[in-house]
């Protein structure tokens with residue numbers, strides 16, 4: 001399974017170039033987190049929680065003139081990423097799933 005390729009599992013940023021990935025303590029490239037989130041084997045913002053991350057990303061999108069309802073929807077997608085789902089039961093516990101809000 002390699003479904004996470006190309007997307008930071010902390011902030012959800014698409015990673016289009018290898019050099020945008022973060023770095024491990026050993027100096028190798030992370031294949032999970034981008035360089036904004038992860039440097040030298042550590043999160044750059046280790047105490048942030050998922051709600052703060054959602055707000056941060058939403059704020060950045062709004063700055064880029066993305067409509068706020070789109071920004072909210074996209075920012076909430078980070079809740080499904082690996083960093084915020086340590087249990088490994090990502091879909092079972094994700095708060096915004098199609099199961100909860102069926103068409």
Ligand SMILES: [Zn+2]
Pocket residue numbers: 008009010011012013033034035036037038
């Ligand atoms: Zn990131």
